[in-house]
Amino acid sequence: MATIAQAIRLALRYAECELGVQNIFGQDVGPPLGGAFTMTQGLDSAWNSPLDERGIVGTAAGLAMMGQTSVCEIQFGDYIFNSIDLLRLIGTTCWSTRGQFPMPLVLMTPVGAGNRGGIYHSHSIESILSHLPGWKIVIPCSSRDAYGLMISSILDGNPVAYLIPKALSFCPSELLDGEPDDLKKRINAPVDGRSNWTPGWPACDPFAIPLGKLRIRTAGDTLTLASYGRMIQVIEKALQKIPAHRVVGRVELLDLRTLVPFDLEGIVSSVRKTGRLLIVNEDSEQTNFGEHLLRKVRETAPPHVAALLAARHLPGIGLSRQLEDYTVPTVEQVQRQIEKMLPA
Secondary structure (H helix, E strand, C coil): CEEHHHHHHHHHHHHHHHCCCCCEEECCCCCCCCCCCCCCCCCCCEEECCCCHHHHHHHHHHHHHCCCCEEEECCCHHHHHHHHHHHHHHHHHHHHCCCCCCCCEEEEEEECCCCCCCCCCCCCCHHHHCCCCCCEEECCCCHHHHHHHHHHHHHHCCCEEEEEEHHHCCCEEECCCCCCCCHHHHHCCCCCCCCCCCCCCCCCCCCCCCCCCCEEEECEEEEEEEECCHHHHHHHHHHHCCCHHHHCEEEEEEECCEEECCCHHHHHHHHHHHCEEEEEEEEECCCCHHHHHHHHHHHHCCCCEEEEEEECCCCCCCCCHHHHHHHCCCHHHHHHHHHHHCCC
């Protein structure tokens, strides 16, 4: 059963062999490491850039203007801010040139808390990125979604921010089509022998997942839960702590998967059925993307009860477990909010 890291690696392998992607790059992205989370390990087109986020983003932009689709990685989402002006420029270039210069590129970066990364390795950036017109934003929480969304992101032809919930990177979640039983042995480099290692790429069946379509993880008729990334796992753990008769068939869990564009029709369809909406994410509660979702849903199908559970607006996320739990939503906090919103 593939992990998210392995699924991304397999999608990128297909992209370099079949989709014409010739440049996959970033800090430590090439051999021998293959990225901080090994998502580019063993790829022929992967190369190491200098430790310079502006240089990484600028190179991807230049390649895009020359008609080449590339995949670049910023090692952690927290490091992206010194490139914000370039990201803005990339998002507006196709529009401002009347389509003369499309910007086909994928910028992938690990985000979020959950593994005690501290102040420089734990933040969520989707709300900030959503203020950059022209960019699409995806964030998978399972291996199948990671693979299918990466293929669609590369094929899209627009700049796509591919956010990876890093705490889930090495969690096996779902089988890929045609996945062999010995996947780990084939494509994971041995820790002590990376320099002389050659991957044995399996012939997995390629597939794409359309951008802008949510996934219903559990169906229900009383409460709609809308979330994405690591918080999907947190919600599922919270639901397991609530007596089954209160949640089974009553709670509908929606994994948005794509934030820009998001599946408003899918959310509204669920809310019209349940009349209750809880949005959960781990970005800062101030100017949170979830507030935008709530506004758009209320304009179309006002729920009877609605709430947003997000991270506290603090300068940073502390290194200790206690400080991290104080900042971002925990299983217990999500459980209490669900129980509060579910009628008896």
